[in-house]
Amino acid sequence: MASSMQDVAIVGVAESDIGVVPDKSKFQLSAEASRLALEDAGLSIKDVDGIFTNIITEGGQFSSMMMAEYMGITPRYTDSTSIGGSSFVVYVEHAAMAIAAGMCEVALICHGSTNISDRGGKGGPVSQATDVFGPTQFEEPYGISTVGAYALAAQRHMHEYGTTSEQLAEIAVATRKWACLNPKARMQDPITIDDVMNSRVIASPLHLLDCCLVTDAGGAVVLTSLERARDLKKAPVQLLGSGEAHTHRMISQMPDLTQTAAAISGKLAFERAGLTHGDIDVAEIYDSFTITVLLTLESLGFCGKGEGGAFVSNQRTAPGGDFPMNTQGGALSYTHPGMFGIFTVIEAVRQIRGECGPRQVPDARVALCNGTGGTLSSTGTIILGRD
Amino acid sequence: MTSSTLPPLPPLPRPYQDTAAYWEAAREHRFIIQKCNNCGEYQFYPRGVCSHCLSSDLAWQDASGRGEVYSFSINYRAPHPGFADKTPFVLALVTLAEGPRMMTNIVDCDPDTVQIGMAVTVTFDDVTEEITLPKFRPAYTKVR
Known part of the structure; x- marks a missing residue:
């Protein structure tokens, strides 16, 4: 049994079919990713005694019960923490605590979504609400959308720090270069800063190419004790440190539009890992929008507040740059099934294992993942390393 | 013009315990805000308690x-x-x-x-x- 959270390892990762997958349900995508992640680990579904998922069910709740039932398992540890796309990064911390405390031995984190097929294969609005109950009645009647909320943060950051649309575009361009090295990525054609600037404005100052994709996909991550991990198929990837936080639910209540909860969760993760920013070889930063990345890099402390625009300039985060980031192509160019957090973890593990082929960051030993959920509301930060 | 040809309405608030007074005032073209009688802080959106001190002793004021x-x-x-x-x-x-x-x-x-x-x-x-x-x-x- 693990005695501390650092005695826990990620032993299996996988994604399902991704892209536009109209013939499979979100539950099947989640379950198939789970099967593949367990195969990656050399484990079977019968070994799983802890489940962590926030798959969107029709009633909007009971996610972990639904997925456990679907896969025919009876967990003794269950977690449906629902804080948006960051949930799946936070689950790594929760699973490590559960394993370290002896509450379960093999933890399965899984997600599946048919976000694009549910909309008939096209992006665009999904809200059909006519009657808003609860505090969101102070936002929805004014036309809030996810992109609109993040646009408010981008506009404020530009106002306070002089950040430019070109600087945000640097992130989209660099991320696309990584996608071009990943055959599984949905977008495979290089783009330029002009392409981003000339794409249509969805919610000023954000352009279409500042926004993540809408896709179908499933993903899964398997954890167990480091001791047991050493007997499994792949080299264990150790959890070195983690943190979680949320500052608000609704963007109108966000204390400071230019700083996310990553200022809290990141600090905790670095402290618990006993590492500093210079130790990070590769960063997987949830990129729901280009501005999400910029705010996160500042909030995590990779650069000072207001310096994010300069930090990402000159394609610093692209292949060959000195800050490799979102190396699978990110939510901007690889996949984004409504919630992306699990895919940051999957890629970080593959980078540390050295499995990434043409997009492999040379000698990547330590990776940081940061998930963001809601409308810049919640974050989970984990730092992973080789055993 | 029949109602079926009108454009659909945006999502609209359904007033509830915390918010009924606010929406009723708005209907009368008054814009009101909550102030906490315990700690003196204002808050928006309306709640059943103060988000600064958790007191239930809240007063409505014309903003x-x-x-x-x-x-x-x-x-x-x-x-x-x-x-x-x-x-x-x-x-x-x-x-x-x-x-x-x-x-x-x-x-x-x-x-x-x-x-x-x-x-x-x-x-x-x-x-x-x-x-x-x-x-x-x-x-x-x-x-x-």
Whole structure:
């Protein structure tokens, strides 16, 4: 049994079919990713005694019960923490605590979504609400959308720090270069800063190419004790440190539009890992929008507040740059099934294992993942390393 | 014109325990805000307790209706069918003179003239007979 959270390892990762997958349900995508992640680990579904998922069910709740039932398992540890796309990064911390405390031995984190097929294969609005109950009645009647909320943060950051649309575009361009090295990525054609600037404005100052994709996909991550991990198929990837936080639910209540909860969760993760920013070889930063990345890099402390625009300039985060980031192509160019957090973890593990082929960051030993959920509301930060 | 040819409405608030007084006031073109009798802080949105000290001893006050734009975004895509005939519209966060921040729309002006820091004042949009949404317009605009 693990005695501390650092005695826990990620032993299996996988994604399902991704892209536009109209013939499979979100539950099947989640379950198939789970099967593949367990195969990656050399484990079977019968070994799983802890489940962590926030798959969107029709009633909007009971996610972990639904997925456990679907896969025919009876967990003794269950977690449906629902804080948006960051949930799946936070689950790594929760699973490590559960394993370290002896509450379960093999933890399965899984997600599946048919976000694009549910909309008939096209992006665009999904809200059909006519009657808003609860505090969101102070936002929805004014036309809030996810992109609109993040646009408010981008506009404020530009106002306070002089950040430019070109600087945000640097992130989209660099991320696309990584996608071009990943055959599984949905977008495979290089783009330029002009392409981003000339794409249509969805919610000023954000352009279409500042926004993540809408896709179908499933993903899964398997954890167990480091001791047991050493007997499994792949080299264990150790959890070195983690943190979680949320500052608000609704963007109108966000204390400071230019700083996310990553200022809290990141600090905790670095402290618990006993590492500093210079130790990070590769960063997987949830990129729901280009501005999400910029705010996160500042909030995590990779650069000072207001310096994010300069930090990402000159394609610093692209292949060959000195800050490799979102190396699978990110939510901007690889996949984004409504919630992306699990895919940051999957890629970080593959980078540390050295499995990434043409997009492999040379000698990547330590990776940081940061998930963001809601409308810049919640974050989970984990730092992973080789055993 | 039959009702089936009218454009769909945006999602509208369903008043509940915490918010009924606010929406009732808005219907009467009054903009009110909660102040805590225990700690003296204002809060927005309305709650059953104070979000600063958790006291239930809250009082409604007429707000000044003044504020300034904290951030905004010109939205070109309708997030809901009810906005299809309203694009582009200005989604904004306004910092009220009393301190709290709220989401709203900036109306009665060219969207391209909206700026952060701009002084704005409340105006009332009677969306239905039951629901009026407080919105904001530039403070220099004459009242219609």
